[in-house]
Amino acid sequence: MDAITLTSVTKAYGSLTAVDALDASVPAGQILALLGPNGAGKSTTTEMILGLTRPDAGTVRVFGRDAVTAMRAGDVGAMLQNGALLWDVTVRRLLRLMHGLYAHPLPLDEVIERAHLGGILPSNTNKLSGGQAQRVRFALAIMADPRLLILDEPTVGMDVDSRRTFWASMDSLAGGGRTIVFATHHLDEADEFADRIVVLDDGRIVADGTGSQIKAVVGGRRIGFTGGRGDHTGLAGVVAMERRGARTVLTSTDSDATLRALLADLSVADIETSAPSLEDAFLTLVS
Amino acid sequence: MTTLAHPPSATDRTPARPGSPSIRQERRLLHYLGQSITIQLRDWAFLGFVIVMPTSVYLFFVTIYGGQSSGQEVAAFMMVMMGAYGGLGAAMNAGSQIQSERSSGWFRQLMLTSLTPTQFVLAKIVTAVAVVVPAISAVFIAGAACGVRLDAGVWAASLALMVGALLPMVVLGLVIGLWFKPQTATAVTTFAMLALAMLGGLWFPLDLMPAAMQTIGRLLPSYWVSQIGSWPLTGGAFPWTGVAVLVGWLVALAALGALGYGHSVRTSRR
Known part of the structure; x- marks a missing residue:
């Protein structure tokens, strides 16, 4: 079964066509990297898969259902680019607030362990470093125990060490058969971690294949x-x-x-x- | 392409949860509501503002007018007017919370849970009511300290009626938060609150104003909040006109809110 099916999906903002008749499907269990320059349509595409944005034309199906239904059922977890955290509460309270809002959440202890949040539970959300905030966002992404995980530039603001730890914890999650779609600017991450790389430019797919297939485009x-x-x-x-x-x-x-x-x-x-x-x-x- | 069935992960290894989907829905709403109220009532700065403001204005006016022969009666009616004013501020400021959650993008994060938009709005409204109660109560306590003596039933009825009558103002706060940019919304909220308080006769009785302004005042929800709130004190015919005006505002604002909600989802920061 496909985790995601996009059928001639189009989305325009005024005269700017962000996503242009996109066709793609992502089989369940695949790890896919979404690459593209700024403004290529990566964020708009992920927003439509998450049900935050509705396409102007075409259909988005997530595990055979519409995006919002899949989200409400707890099938999808996401880490938004610069996703906000509730201001001026402790990390513990934030996690507790969110934990009650999912259909079938992972146990809170497991979330804390996987996102390495044990040390910062009493910290206030407005005093977190960039990397710590990113770990909290990651915790929110996996809390639903989703079958599909969407990560928009997950390692932004992390140092080399945190990036390595992050991908290690992703590895253990992927082992459970989850489908993972991530957008990134670190091409080495895409090369190392993804089964498949899709390159977007101007709202269209310009390349789709494994890392070595994509590299073969250049040749020599x-x-x-x-x-x-x-x-x-x-x-x-x-x-x-x-x-x-x-x-x-x-x-x-x-x-x-x-x-x-x-x-x-x-x-x-x-x-x-x-x-x-x-x-x-x-x-x-x-x- | 893999054709493997989904391995025993995610939903499969999640033990079945008891209860029907609708019970889980209700539990989710109650959870979000409880957490929101807890967070709101721990915001001492906000609580202090909505409580201290009307209470101190009330004490100021009572000190000025309280010495007159009808002092106790004046103190009682002013208490209801200032209670309405405090409730107005608390109700509308509930909009500032949704606005800050929207501008920061937290709202989008909430839309990535099983919480539905309707549940979100419901919880915000009940949270706002929770803040209205201490705001009015504080003025009532100040009134009691200034010598206002009423039956327990009258206190309770006045508080309950005002909380109910303030519902359209809670929705107004939400609507402003949904429709305006964060920087503008705070200013619009304050301006609307002052305009409603002044024109609705919460600071100076409507009877002392020119006829044209009285007509405007009688179309405003703020006027009817104080009228309905003082009905247990005055007795007489219940102000059903006020109920009609309030329901009219509630329907119109709810419609604007529903429109603004879609607007908010689309324009919330990425």
Whole structure:
């Protein structure tokens, strides 16, 4: 069964078309990363799946039901971008208030443990750091014990350490067979964590596949080195050359042949060969 | 694409909850209501404002006029007028809470639970009533301290009637919170409260005003709050005209509120 089915979903704000006849389905159990530049339609799409925004045209189905019904039934949990917390109450009171509002919530102790909130229960919500507030939002997202979890830029404001802890706790949640959809600007997170990556631009899907499929869009290998300031575009396999400070980066369709030719130049040093990153693919797709 | 059935997680491993869906719905509403009232009544700054303001104005007026021959009677009627004024402020300020929850985006978070919009609005209205009661009671206590002596039944009837009569004003607070931008809403609430108090004769009796203003005053809910509230003291025919005016306001404001609710969901901050 599909967790999410979008059928020619369109949403416009005035003359701006935020989401343009989007068709997509997400099978249950999948972990999907939603990428796209600002204004690509990521937030509008997630809002329609959550039932916060109604599409102008097309249909949104969540586990075969309409979005609001699925939300009320406790099938969906979400972490909104910059989602607000109730002001000037303790974290404990906030959690207790929310816990009574779900159809079949996880036990409160389990929520506190999974979101690592044990240490900040007596803290006032207006004195939390960015990372702490994000953990509280995460707690609210999983509290419903949802089958579908939607996370809009979940690791914004977290340091490297918190990000790692966050994804570790996500891993244990995903193990339970939950469907997870997350939007992110950290492409490494998408690459590492998602089964599938969907790239949105101007409200349309411009790429849809696994990380390696998306990277294949760019193709070729990168060869970086210092020295050798001459023109290398004539070498075998080279399709592009770029200078980044002291380094030169060649894009090649045949890195072996390019390297053989390149090594004839004795001033070339510190050679590095790499596959194109997801970022390269992303920039190519949305440029 | 995986075709596996949903593994034993989420709903499956959740033990069945007793009770029918409607009972769970009611329990959810009561839970939200209880929590909201607790949070509201712990807001000492807010409570202090809605209680201290009308009580001190009342004591000020009683000190000025109280020395006259009909002092005790004046003190009693002024008590009802100022009680209505205090209740008005408390009722309308309930709108400031929904407004702050909206501007911060907390409202959207609530819409990601099983709480329905109707339950949310109901809970907010009852919470507002909960704040109205201490606001009126404080003025009544000040009245008693100033020598107002009434039967227990009269005190209770006056309080209960005013709480009921203030219901349209609670909805007005909600409507302002729903329709105006946060920065504007506070100003609009204060302005509307002062206008309703002045034109409705809560500060100076309507009888002392020019005829045109009396006509306006009789169309305002604030005037009828004090009229209905003082009926247990005066006796005579019950002011049913006032009930009609209040019901009219309630219906109109409820309609505006229903429209504003959809507006609020769409424009609340992301």
